[in-house]
Amino acid sequence: MLANDRATAVQADSQAPFYEAAGDEAAVFRAAARGGLPVLLKGPTGCGKTRFVQAMAHELGRELITVAGHEDMTSADLVGRFLLKGGETVWVDGPLTRAVRAGAICYLDEVVEARQDTVVVIHPLTDHRRELALDRLGTALPAAPGFQLVISYNPGYQSVLKNIKESTRQRFVAIELGFPPAEAETRIVAREAGIDAATAGALVGLGNAVRGLDGSPLREVASTRMLILAGVLVAHGLSLRGAVQAAVVQVLSDDPDVVRALGELADAVL
Numbered sequence: 001m002l003a004n005d006r007a008t009a010v011q012a013d014s015q016a017p018f019y020e021a022a023g024d025e026a027a028v029f030r031a032a033a034r035g036g037l038p039v040l041l042k043g044p045t046g047c048g049k050t051r052f053v054q055a056m057a058h059e060l061g062r063e064l065i066t067v068a069g070h071e072d073m074t075s076a077d078l079v080g081r082f083l084l085k086g087g088e089t090v091w092v093d094g095p096l097t098r099a100v101r102a103g104a105i106c107y108l109d110e111v112v113e114a115r116q117d118t119v120v121v122i123h124p125l126t127d128h129r130r131e132l133a134l135d136r137l138g139t140a141l142p143a144a145p146g147f148q149l150v151i152s153y154n155p156g157y158q159s160v161l162k163n164i165k166e167s168t169r170q171r172f173v174a175i176e177l178g179f180p181p182a183e184a185e186t187r188i189v190a191r192e193a194g195i196d197a198a199t200a201g202a203l204v205g206l207g208n209a210v211r212g213l214d215g216s217p218l219r220e221v222a223s224t225r226m227l228i229l230a231g232v233l234v235a236h237g238l239s240l241r242g243a244v245q246a247a248v249v250q251v252l253s254d255d256p257d258v259v260r261a262l263g264e265l266a267d268a269v270l
């Protein structure tokens, strides 16, 4: 019986999303989850924010409902709307409403610019009320135990902070995630792409060289995600240089001069 239980436990654990922690982010998230506090995840695109939330949701045994942010996101996209179905008008919950009902983690991924009506919806969920106003239904829905709001954003972009009222922002716990230290990132790239440590190390070396460029004209730097994609190309038979050209250099810029400079950097580093 015990052996069986153990086997089940091990099996369940092997389902856990792989996440390599860089600091105390898991401890902060756990405490915030216990306290029902909303979390702001800050960090550049492709640095592991989504994977971190997936791993925490798994550990906490919570359902995870993810909403990909976009500029035109309205409150109806989050809360829900009336739709015509077979001649009848029916209310369809949006992802935030589903999460509030289910006691799930609602992850608003990379909110670039929160519109004012989005902020209005979020506000009562983050304070003592913990409720979602369903204006069109004329009710307010109390959040089920376990509900937690997580918002990620990239501070490098025109920031959501501009539009989130200070009073709302101050209700969040903030966790900053950056690119992992070289050794950890090498393990991540090797494991996720299925390549050897030496190749992963070379890709991480290039990534850090690009990140360290002074006065870089790039909007984004080489992310862990890009390095993994380059690694996947290598795992599927492409040369390291070919993979870097396709998954990193050409993705980072369209400007011929910048592409040439990045290519030279790759030649020097690899």
Ligand code: ADP
Pocket: 018, 019, 020, 021, 022, 043, 044, 045, 046, 047, 048, 049, 050, 051, 052, 180, 188, 192, 224, 225, 228
């Ligand atoms: P973000 O949400 O910040 O844009 P992701 O979480 O999607 O980034 O990360 C991109 C990919 O990089 C993930 O799919 C995962 O393969 C890998 N990754 C990045 N950081 C980590 C980490 N700390 N542990 C495990 N995998 C990671």
